[in-house]
Amino acid sequence: MNNAYALGELKQTSARWDNRRVFRILGLLRE
Secondary structure, eight states, rough: OOHHHHHHHHHHHTTTOHHHHHHHHHHHHOO
């Protein structure tokens, strides 16, 4: 998956998701 696309999705879902969950997903993408 394109990282830019993934980041765009995260930005849209971050408003509905718990921030801690978003940060956890970002950590997984960085690995």
